[in-house]
Amino acid sequence: MxxxxxxxxKDAAISLFYAKGFHGTSVRDIARKAGVNPALISYYFGGKQALFESLLIDFFEGYVKTMETAAREPNGDPIDSLVELFKKVLLYQQSCHWLARMAHREMTLDSTLVREVMSTYLRKEQHLLEQAVARCLRRQGEPLAADLIVVQLRNMMTLPFSSPQYLRELFLLTPADEQFIERYGRHADEWIRSLLSSLEQRKTMVVRLTS
Incomplete structure (x- = not known):
């Protein structure tokens, strides 16, 4: 029980934090929505702040674990592996899209909690993405640093869930829908392959000009 x-x-808190933000949500609001005594929130979680932090950690634990699992799966082609990692992280965020928005929104702030999450989870995210991109660049023989490619890739991976209202209001797109994920995943696949292909073409041109 x-x-x-x-x-x-937790489910009640996620929906309220998503809709009203942390400061707009009270312990009584959460208890009322969950149908429990407010004292249970302190008993199980230690209060509203601790509950919020627990939800944030839950999201990023699953986020990084999804990325780590995808990175470990054997795949002969590094570009295929990168595309598959991208799609799996999209699906993970879609599976908890309210929590994803709440977490990504919180990461735009400057706080002790955010700095801890950055150093613990987003540092791992950076490392995994840099490794995946570097494998693709090595395959292409491209000496460019992977940092800006990682920034672009990461932004594409998280924006639908950090800014869902922007997509809904201006583009009539709903990130929580399966059709959106399928379409967006195909676009990301094409973008990643096109980017790496253009790097290969540029490398070939440089070789020709210097030979």
């Missing part, structure tokens, strides 16, 4: 109660409280 306690695990079910904790899950119910």
């Amino acid at each position: 306690s695990e079910q109660t904790k899950t119910t409280i």
Whole structure:
């Protein structure tokens, strides 16, 4: 019963934090939505702040684990591996899209919690993406640093879930829909391959000019 109660409280908190933000949500709001006594939030989580931090850690634990699992899966072609990693992270965020928006929105702030998440989880994310991109660049024989490619890739991977209202209001796109993920995944696949292909073409031109 306690695990079910904790899950119910978390689900209620996610929906309220998503809709009203941390400061716009009270312990009583969460308890009312979850149908529990407010004292249980302190009992299970230690209060609203600790509950919020727990949800943030839950998201980034799953986020990095998804990326690590995808990176470990054997695939002969590094570009195929990168595309597959991208798509799996999209699907993970879609599976918890309210929590994803809440987490990504929080990461735009400057706080002790955000710095801890950066050093623990986003540093791992950076390392995994840099490794994946570097494998592709080595295959192409391209000496360019991977940092800006990682920045572009990461932005494409998270923007649909950090700014869903922007996509809905201006482009009539809904990141929570399966059709959006399928379409966006195909676009990302084409973009990644096109980018790396252009690097290969540029390398070939340089070789020809210097030979």
